[in-house]
Amino acid sequence: MTIVRGRDLTDGFTESCDVVVVGSGAGGAVFARIAAEAGRDVIVLEEGGYYAPEEYGRFRPSESLARLGREGGMSAAIGLGDTPLIVVNMGRAVGGSSLWTGAVCFRIPDRVLDEWVREHGLTDLSPRHMESAFEEVERNLEVQEVPSAMISRSSALFAEGGRQMGVEFARLRRNTVGCDGCSRCTFGCPHGAKRSVDLSYLPQAREHGAVVYSDCLVERVVVERERAVGVRGRILGPPQGRPTHRFEVRAKLVVVACGTLHTPKLLATAGVGRASRQLGRNVTLHPGFRVTALFDEEVLGWRGAMQSITSDHFHEEGILLNSVYSAPSVLAAGMPGVGPTLARYARQMRHVAVFGGMVHDSAGGTIRSIPFSREPALFYRMDPRDKARGIRAIALLAEMAFLAGAREVMIPMFGAPPIRTMDDVRRFASSAPPGPRLECFSQHPLGSARMATDALRGVVSSRGETFELGGLVVADGSVVPSSLGVNSQVPVMAMATRIAHLAMEDWRRHAA
Ligand SMILES: Cc1cc2nc3c(=O)[nH]c(=O)nc-3n(C[C@H](O)[C@H](O)[C@H](O)COP(=O)(O)OP(=O)(O)OC[C@H]3O[C@@H](n4cnc5c(N)ncnc54)[C@H](O)[C@@H]3O)c2cc1C
Numbered sequence: 488m489t490i491v492r493g494r495d496l497t498d499g500f501t502e503s504c505d506v507v508v509v510g511s512g513a514g515g516a517v518f519a520r521i522a523a524e525a526g527r528d529v530i531v532l533e534e535g536g537y538y539a540p541e542e543y544g545r546f547r548p549s550e551s552l553a554r555l556g557r558e559g560g561m562s563a564a565i566g567l568g569d570t571p572l573i574v575v576n577m578g579r580a581v582g583g584s585s586l587w588t589g590a591v592c593f594r595i596p597d598r599v600l601d602e603w604v605r606e607h608g609l610t611d612l613s614p615r616h617m618e619s620a621f622e623e624v625e626r627n628l629e630v631q632e633v634p635s636a637m638i639s640r641s642s643a644l645f646a647e648g649g650r651q652m653g654v655e656f657a658r659l660r661r662n663t664v665g666c667d668g669c670s671r672c673t674f675g676c677p678h679g680a681k682r683s684v685d686l687s688y689l690p691q692a693r694e695h696g697a698v699v700y701s702d703c704l705v706e707r708v709v710v711e712r713e714r715a716v717g718v719r720g721r722i723l724g725p726p727q728g729r730p731t732h733r734f735e736v737r738a739k740l741v742v743v744a745c746g747t748l749h750t751p752k753l754l755a756t757a758g759v760g761r762a763s764r765q766l767g768r769n770v771t772l773h774p775g776f777r778v779t780a781l782f783d784e785e786v787l788g789w790r791g792a793m794q795s796i797t798s799d800h801f802h803e804e805g806i807l808l809n810s811v812y813s814a815p816s817v818l819a820a821g822m823p824g825v826g827p828t829l830a831r832y833a834r835q836m837r838h839v840a841v842f843g844g845m846v847h848d849s850a851g852g853t854i855r856s857i858p859f860s861r862e863p864a865l866f867y868r869m870d871p872r873d874k875a876r877g878i879r880a881i882a883l884l885a886e887m888a889f890l891a892g893a894r895e896v897m898i899p900m901f902g903a904p905p906i907r908t909m910d911d912v913r914r915f916a917s918s919a920p921p922g923p924r925l926e927c928f929s930q931h932p933l934g935s936a937r938m939a940t941d942a943l944r945g946v947v948s949s950r951g952e953t954f955e956l957g958g959l960v961v962a963d964g965s966v967v968p969s970s971l972g973v974n975s976q977v978p979v980m981a982m983a984t985r986i987a988h989l990a991m992e993d994w995r996r997h998a999a
């Protein structure tokens with residue numbers, strides 16, 4: 488792939504092209520590929536560095552967090568009111584958060600698309616309209632069901648606990664080819680088995696002439712005569728990603744795909760968001776919870792696909808269950824106690840299983856720029872209904888762990904001792920723990936520049952075009968109109984697919 492590593496450049500640059508795409512993650516890569524295939528001259532600008540799988544595959548988990556992740560994996564949503572602090576993971580590298588996924592692939596459920604048609608008036612996002620976009624993404628990502636041989640013992644115990652409660656699990660679909668089940672997905676797949684966009688869409692874009700620049704932080708959209716005409720920014724040079732030389736890329740179409748947290752900041756430089764005041768609002772997170780369980784048997788939970796089974800049995804309660812695991816070193820660090828107690832738990836990692844669930848939340852998040860800071864602040868007020876869903880999810884996971892034979896269960900609550908009986912689970916569920924005591928994470932921030940029928944309700948039209956400025960399109964997770972209730976990579980990519988094809992059709996029409 489033609490990658491220009493910004494950090495190797497000794498001077499700034501000025502370029503011009505048909506389409507400039509800011510952000511090389513799930514959404515940006517899709518747009519770049521479709522535009523390049525349509526014959527457009529495409530430049531992709533990415534703030535993060537470029538690493539080949541041979542490089543990131545050798546990183547220790549902490550090194551992956553530092554080099555491929557934003558803020559070393561320490562970004563968080565600040566909880567307002569009775570809300571936990573929510574750790575929000577995001578990628579910052581060529582490939583964006585796509586490098587980080589557990590490879591789980593879901594389409595947007597029809598019930599969510601129907602809600603967008605019915606309640607948001609977005610009639611061209613119906614299941615029928617979205618079908619071809621899902622098919623295209625799944626084909627390019629080579630999505631397939633996890634083979635049963637790849638189901639880890641941790642996931643099998645999860646399914647066993649569920650079965651005893653009458654809850655069915657199904658095998659997940661994932662974008663992997665030749666996965667050997669080493670369970671390292673969320674730190675970058677060392678074998679190139681995960682079809683993240685650095686190995687799928689971006690090389691395909693490059694085959695059609697697209698050029699990707701890494702280490703290039705775009706700071707503003709250039710506007711002339713009430714139209715976006717390019718972007719400006721600075722190269723992030725060594726040793727520590729300090730802004731150095733300036734660059735400018737002029738383009739007939741500017742595509743912003745910086746992800747939910749960073750797209751609002753860039754759009755604001757073009758004056759977008761003044762009319763509706765919706766920019767940076769309506770953020771959903773899919774708050775996630777994990778229960779860690781100790782078994783007498785050896786689980787060796789890292790052997791097999793990191794995520795392999797799912798159950799939507801509780802979808803009417805707003806809960807999705809997905810199997811999950813992480814690097815044993817990361818899990819060990821989160822075990823209870825300090826000193827000798829922690830060491831005792833860490834020695835039992837071979838016996839640990841992890842069960843996960845997430846909440847289909849309401850839009851409680853707002854993003855605000857902080858003067859002189861690259862990173863925006865994300866505030867999140869958890870709806871009491873969603874907090875109750877989180878507690879219910881934790882209790883279900885703990886119950887399944889005991890039913891599967893766990894002898895001790897660690898619930899995600901700061902300072903809580905391990906629990907040993909079903910009575911403990913019931914006590915936890917009825918104790919109404921304060922939100923800030925819950926340990927919560929998010930990997931799916933969505934919705935800060937949402938799609939709507941008009942500028943009063945959102946930031947972009949159903950074609951991804953900003954209502955307030957011509958020549959400016961958004962194609963990433965920020966456009967998602969409401970919580971999905973399922974993992975977001977295929978949804979984001981399918982929406983970007985649709986937006987890109989519509990933009991290219993327009994282009995052809997105007998050129999004719
Ligand atoms: C740990 C983790 C696990 C996940 N697992 C799954 C999973 O298994 N299944 C699933 O469906 N989804 C998963 N997701 C979610 C999925 O990866 C995201 O929903 C998706 O990648 C979002 O796409 P995006 O284009 O909005 O943003 P991103 O993919 O995050 O891309 C945005 C890119 O823009 C760059 N950028 C930002 N600002 C600028 C700027 N000013 N100038 C230049 N570049 C900029 C960023 O550095 C980043 O690379 C996971 C996410 C994480 C973090």
Ligand code: SF4
Nearest residue numbers: 666667669670672676
């Ligand atoms: S389990 Fe290992 S080989 Fe399979 S996708 Fe994840 S990191 Fe890659």
